[in-house]
Amino acid sequence: MDAIETLMSRNSVPARLLREPAPEGRELEEILETGMRAPDHAALRPWRFLIIRGEARNKLGDILADAMALNDATISEERLESQRKKPLRSPLIIAIYADVTENHPKAPEIEQIITAGAAAQNIINAAHAKGYGGIMLTGPLAHDAHVKGALGLAKKDQIICFLYLGTPSEEPRTKPRPPVTYFISEWTGDIRKAKAAG
Ligand SMILES: Cc1cc2nc3c(=O)[nH]c(=O)nc-3n(C[C@H](O)[C@H](O)[C@H](O)COP(=O)(O)O)c2cc1C
Numbered sequence: 001m002d003a004i005e006t007l008m009s010r011n012s013v014p015a016r017l018l019r020e021p022a023p024e025g026r027e028l029e030e031i032l033e034t035g036m037r038a039p040d041h042a043a044l045r046p047w048r049f050l051i052i053r054g055e056a057r058n059k060l061g062d063i064l065a066d067a068m069a070l071n072d073a074t075i076s077e078e079r080l081e082s083q084r085k086k087p088l089r090s091p092l093i094i095a096i097y098a099d100v101t102e103n104h105p106k107a108p109e110i111e112q113i114i115t116a117g118a119a120a121q122n123i124i125n126a127a128h129a130k131g132y133g134g135i136m137l138t139g140p141l142a143h144d145a146h147v148k149g150a151l152g153l154a155k156k157d158q159i160i161c162f163l164y165l166g167t168p169s170e171e172p173r174t175k176p177r178p179p180v181t182y183f184i185s186e187w188t189g190d191i192r193k194a195k196a197a198g
Pocket residue numbers: 010011012013135136137138139160161175
């Protein structure tokens with residue numbers, strides 16, 4: 001597959017369809033190295049890749065359920081149990097986050113977060129190029145203080161996604177994608193009025 005073919009053939013794979021084997025060892029490192037090719041203002045290298053697999057997925061499930069319960073004391077045990085099981089859907093999860101440098105003179109926080117997001121995109125494409133499947137998931141708990149703390153992140157850090165990875169058990173559904181022309185326009189120099197808020 002050439003590079004364009006790789007980019008154009010990637011579809012996210014639902015986590016429940018991701019099975020063993022997941023990438024590991026040198027192959028996993030190669031996949032993560034592509035994240036380090038993300039554009040990176042001021043060379044801060046804000047990307048971080050936290051690998052979660054095996055028994056640690058159970059622990060992540062506990063943390064997510066605890067956070068849910070802390071946020072809503074009336075939540076049912078059934079919903080907590082369902083949350084607890086979510087990380088077990090696939091063999092490997094990489095929590096990709098931005099280790100944010102606050103008040104940087106050149107690279108505002110949003111740019112550092114974009115860099116970590118671009119790293120995540122390279123990684124999901126590299127995994128696809130090697131025959132694996134993946135999906136970026138967050139949900140509101142990715143930005144929860146209890147979850148971030150338990151994973152060792154500082155308050156300032158931003159989780160980009162939990163990237164679920166594995167081998168697809170079936171071909172993922174291709175979603176309809178509108179033609180790119182829908183999103184393209186050209187600015188020819190005319191000064192536009194700012195859009196009204198809302
Ligand atoms: C940062 C990020 C977080 C996401 N979180 C979720 C999520 O929590 N739940 C979900 O159903 N999709 C989530 N998505 C969307 C899926 O990852 C995926 O992009 C979507 O299902 C469309 O599939 P596609 O990538 O094949 O176009 C997220 C995407 C991004 C970029």
